[in-house]
Amino acid sequence: MICIPIGIALGATAGWAKTFNVKDYGAKGDGKTDDTVAIRNAANEANNSGGPSTLYLPKGVYIVENLPLTQTHKNPGGAPFLDKPVANMTVAGTARPRVFSSANRACGFENLDDEQRLRRRGREARVRVRRH
C-alpha cells in the first residue's frame, strides 16, 4: 500500500521525464532579479506537458515571491499562479545545497567539515523567498 504512491512520485525523476530549465524561461538566478514569473512560466510549461517533468534550477540564487508553484481559482493581490495544480513533477537543483547563513549568524544545520566540503563543490542552487 505504501509503495504505490512513492513509486508514482518517484516516476517523475525517471530518465524519460522532460526537463524544463528555468533559465530558458528568463530566470536569472543572480540573487537580484525577481525570477517569480520566469519560474512560474517554466513550471506552467512543465505542468502542461502531459507527462512526467523536471523543473530544473541550475546553480544560482533565485529570488521568488512566495507563490511560484501555487494554483488556485482565487488570485488575491494579483500574484502569479499556475494554470492547474502541480502534478507529476520534480523540482530539482543541481546538488545537495550548502547551508545558507548570513555573516553574523550560524544556522547550525551542519558541522563545519560538512559545510566546507559542500562549499568546495560549489554547485548548489538556492531559492530566496521574498515576501511582501
Next chain:
Amino acid sequence: MNNASDVVVEKLGFEFDAIDRFGGVAIYGSKRVIVRHCRFVDSAPTPLQSFDRMGLMGMAARTM
C-alpha cells in the same frame, strides 16, 4: 504549493529572509509529495510576534 500531487522537491536551499508567520515553504492539500536533500533557513532575526514560524509546513496533506 497547493493541491499538488506526485511531486519531488530536491537539492534546493531555501532562504526565507524573514518568515512573518507560519511557513516558508507551505504545502497545502497535496498528496504524494517528497522533499529531500533540501535546506530551509531563515537568516533574519526572529520577530517579536506570537505566530509560529516554520521553514517547511504541510497542511491537509495526504502523503508526504
